[in-house]
Amino acid sequence: MTMDHDRAYANGAFIAGADSYPPRWEAAARAFRAALGPCARLALPYGPQDRQRFDLFLPExxxxxLLVFVHGGYWMAFGRESWSHLAAGALARGWACAMPSYTLAPAATIPAMTQEIAHALATASAQMPGLPLVVTGHSAGGHLAARMGCTDLSLAIQPARVVPISPLADLTPLLHSRMNDTLGLTPQDARAESPALHALRPGTSAHIWVGGQERPAFLWQARALSEAWGCPWTVAPGRHHFDVIDGLADPASPLCAACFDGI
Structure with missing residues (x-):
């Protein structure tokens, strides 16, 4: 049987009320920023391009x-502004949280996005030198967070920990999907940008997170990365691709524990 890669990586089609999630995220993020007042430093530049900006949220x-959260959207959608509320768990634990945007496809390639996030880490970390850095991200952002833990990437600052959430860890299946008409992945780039095909950086720990109700392809991707890196992976019961990130807003959640405990 030939695998339908478009169906395998379709998320919204298998989530009830999927269309209601983006406006809810945006409303919650907007309210969170407004309530935080001067502890929210918005649109700080890490490069010269329009989307090379990050928001920095500070605890009292x-x-x-510093926790850095990298947003998802299959490298083609969304920006930092939709996810501000997910910083609540970090702030309650006394951590700062940075959320970068990055240039989306087709204006940028995935290798270029990887470099942008590396620059964002360096710039955000310079705001609080000497403090530990944890990088997390969701879906395509999970891929970019995982790339920050790979040995092949040269970084100005090394993360103490990476926690990819529902990551795309092996990009080679996407070569056979319609989304690659926009992503423009070559076979060489797909292999080079696949975290599951690289070793985990020495001195960086990792924990992979995925929802138990996600598409089988995402469960496979999470397990593949866990096995490649020899690190733990958690399948969160009852969580699908759109609500698996909710634990980031709760300082007592198992997902927050996976990000911060032991650091």
Whole structure:
């Protein structure tokens, strides 16, 4: 049987009320920023391009470290503005949280996005030198977060931990999907940009997170990365691709524990 890669990586078609999630995310993020007042530093540049900006959210006390969250959208959609509320868990634990946007396809290639996130990490970390850095991200952002843990990538600052959530860890199946008409992945780039085909950076720990109700392809991707890196992976019961990230807003959640415990 030939695999239908478009169906395998379709998420919204298999989530009830999928269309209601983006406006809810945007409303929650907007309210969170407004309530945070001066502890929200918005649209800080990490490069010269329009989308090379990050928002930095600060706790009320001296930060214990920095969490960077990289948004998803199959490298083709969304921006940092939709996810601000997910910083709540980090702030309650005394951590700062940075959320970068990055140039989307087709204006940028995935290798270029990887480099943009590397620059965002360096710029955001310079705001609080000497503090530990944890990188997480969801879906395509999970891929980019995982890339920050790969040995082949030269970084100005090394993450203490990476926690990819529902990551795309092996990009080679996407070569056979219609989305590649926009992504423009070559076979060489697909292999080079696949975290599951690289070793985990020495000195960086990792924990892979995925929802139990996600598409089988995402469960496979998460397990493949966990096996390649020899690190733990958690299948969150009852969570699908759109609500698997909700735990980031709750400081007591198992997902927050996976990000911060032991750091």
């Amino acid at each position: 006390t001296q930060p214990r470290g």
